[in-house]
Amino acid sequence: MADPFYITTAISYPNGRPHIGHAYEAIAADVIARFQRLRGRRVRFQTGTDEHGLKMARKAEEQGRTPADLADEMSGYFQQMCDALDVSYDRFIRTSEPDHHRASQAIWQAMEAAGDLYLDRYEGWYSVRDEAYYDESELAEGEGGEKLSPQGTPVEWTVEESWFFRLSKYQDQLLKLLRSPGFLEPASRRNEMIAFVEQGLRDLSVSRTSFDWGVKVPGSEGHVMYVWVDALTNYLTGLGYPDEMGDLWPASLHLIGKDIVRFHTIYWPAFLMSAKLPLPQKVFGHGFLLNRGQKESKSLGNVTDPLDLAERFGVDALRYFLIREVAFGQDGSYSPEAIVQRANGELGNAFGNLAQRTLGFIAKNLDGALPAIRGHAAADTELFETVERAITTDMPQAFEALALQQAVEAWLQAVFACNAYIDAQAPWTLRKTDPERMETVLATLYTCIAQLAVAISPVIPASSAKLLDMLGVPADLRNLQGIRSHWYSPLAESDFRLSAPTPLFPRLELPAEAA
Numbered sequence: 149m150a151d152p153f154y155i156t157t158a159i160s161y162p163n164g165r166p167h168i169g170h171a172y173e174a175i176a177a178d179v180i181a182r183f184q185r186l187r188g189r190r191v192r193f194q195t196g197t198d199e200h201g202l203k204m205a206r207k208a209e210e211q212g213r214t215p216a217d218l219a220d221e222m223s224g225y226f227q228q229m230c231d232a233l234d235v236s237y238d239r240f241i242r243t244s245e246p247d248h249h250r251a252s253q254a255i256w257q258a259m260e261a262a263g264d265l266y267l268d269r270y271e272g273w274y275s276v277r278d279e280a281y282y283d284e285s286e287l288a289e290g291e292g293g294e295k296l297s298p299q300g301t302p303v304e305w306t307v308e309e310s311w312f313f314r315l316s317k318y319q320d321q322l323l324k325l326l327r328s329p330g331f332l333e334p335a336s337r338r339n340e341m342i343a344f345v346e347q348g349l350r351d352l353s354v355s356r357t358s359f360d361w362g363v364k365v366p367g368s369e370g371h372v373m374y375v376w377v378d379a380l381t382n383y384l385t386g387l388g389y390p391d392e393m394g395d396l397w398p399a400s401l402h403l404i405g406k407d408i409v410r411f412h413t414i415y416w417p418a419f420l421m422s423a424k425l426p427l428p429q430k431v432f433g434h435g436f437l438l439n440r441g442q443k444e445s446k447s448l449g450n451v452t453d454p455l456d457l458a459e460r461f462g463v464d465a466l467r468y469f470l471i472r473e474v475a476f477g478q479d480g481s482y483s484p485e486a487i488v489q490r491a492n493g494e495l496g497n498a499f500g501n502l503a504q505r506t507l508g509f510i511a512k513n514l515d516g517a518l519p520a521i522r523g524h525a526a527a528d529t530e531l532f533e534t535v536e537r538a539i540t541t542d543m544p545q546a547f548e549a550l551a552l553q554q555a556v557e558a559w560l561q562a563v564f565a566c567n568a569y570i571d572a573q574a575p576w577t578l579r580k581t582d583p584e585r586m587e588t589v590l591a592t593l594y595t596c597i598a599q600l601a602v603a604i605s606p607v608i609p610a611s612s613a614k615l616l617d618m619l620g621v622p623a624d625l626r627n628l629q630g631i632r633s634h635w636y637s638p639l640a641e642s643d644f645r646l647s648a649p650t651p652l653f654p655r656l657e658l659p660a661e662a663a
């Protein structure tokens with residue numbers, strides 16, 4: 149049995165409704181989780197909401213409600229988004245849940261037992277938007293002369309009694325970790341983190357006393373944990389920490405956005421080192437998704453609800469677009485036109501039509517009976533080899549390397565090869581001239597289409613399942629092992645009959661305002 153695979157997304161702040169960046173991260177993680185399941189690995193996939201901290205407390209105050217009430221409402225939208233986008237999580241964690249408070253207090257006590265926590269006074273800059281402390285030297289100046297964090301958010305001067313974590317003690321170990329290949333990807337994000345550690349780490353303020361919306365510090369009246377201490381611990385909570393976590397820890401992959409790499413590759417490993425727990429195998433910082441090249445914001449009035457996009461264009465069209473369009477790790481841009489163009493051109497014309505033509509032809513001319521393979525011509529062998537290479541080598545290698553866009557490109561090349569084959573073999577002509585050859589051509593296409601449907605299922609799960617249902621491929625064959633070779637013959641000999649296919653990817657029209 150291959151190693152189990154534990155994947156997590158960041159947990160989102162439920163201080164508002166989910167935006168396209170949240171959808172992007174959840175979908176990307178889901179594609180990776182589904183690919184690993186397809187490979188036969190035991191997968192655990194966790195996502196959720198990060199409900200504590202000053203940002204949540206202030207937003208609730210602004211709205212005249214309690215933070216718990218705000219979190220309850222908004223967390224529901226995040227979970228609904230995941231469900232609507234076919235995100236196959238095993239646990240949707242909320243950090244307000246009792247088992248999470250218990251886990252956070254346990255890791256705190258482990259860090260305390262290691263001698264890594266001490267009480268002192270914090271004086272410095274804090275950004276509520278980032279929930280982050282910054283050094284004076286990191287700050288920039290805004291247009292009106294005000295101080296801004298490196299992320300461009302406002303900072304406020306904070307003075308409080310606080311617990312501190314001995315981050316400085318872990319400097320050398322962290323440098324070694326950051327330099328080890330594979331821990332932080334893409335590699336382009338490594339230098340910035342290495343430089344940050346090299347300039348010297350200061351101990352980290354890890355509790356607050358000026359508000360109480362958080363996990364209580366054990367044995368320290370009036371202190372709640374700094375929100376990132378509890379937030380990061382969510383990755384352990386979901387596995388049962390502090391009880392036995394089974395074989396899923398350390399996590400195989402923490403998938404996060406580029407703005408929170410520091411928390412995941414410096415603070416988190418240091419907390420784990422202190423608590424004497426194994427370190428995650430990989431942290432991947434994906435890029436940001438922009439709306440026509442611009443950051444979405446209320447003032448620009450370009451905030452898009454991801455569920456509106458899914459409703460307008462279809463869940464699978466949106467999922468396909470996001471994975472296909474953006475080189476994973478880099479920033480990307482989306483627009484209705486770009487979604488429509490990819491969906492119509494690649495899903496509709498290239499793959500959907502291929503399936504439609506082939507299945508329709510079999511339904512009409514062979515009464516739905518699966519054609520028999522009667523000997524191979526060179527063109528058939530060549531197509532089989534092309535598809536096989538895509539689904540057993542190129543796509544898995546790309547998915548493993550988290551080169552998600554390349555995995556889809558490899559798939560698309562194989563789809564194009566099938567289209568070239570159907571045009572060259574012209575089964576509609578063979579029907580009259582050589583019906584036996586026609587059957588072989590259709591059987592070849594049928595096999596390749598089923599294999600390609602399985603291989604792309606992590607990206608477009610619902611359409612893929614619909615197609616595999618139409619093709620009559622049994623559930624136990626819908627994995628990379630199951631469709632390897634010779635799986636077709638028993639099916640062709642069974643009395644399964646294809647029905648006339650229904651369209652998989654209805655043609656999308658551009659919304660009026662964009663056309």
Ligand code: ME8
Binds near residue numbers: 161162198404
């Ligand atoms: O950072 N494009 O929560 P969050 C792509 N609670 N990804 C984006 C994005 C965009 N435009 N905007 C945000 C937090 N993200 C913390 C995480 S983890 C223990 C705690 C990503 O709601 C962002 O990078 O601000 C992060 O990975 C995720 O969305 C949640 O962001």
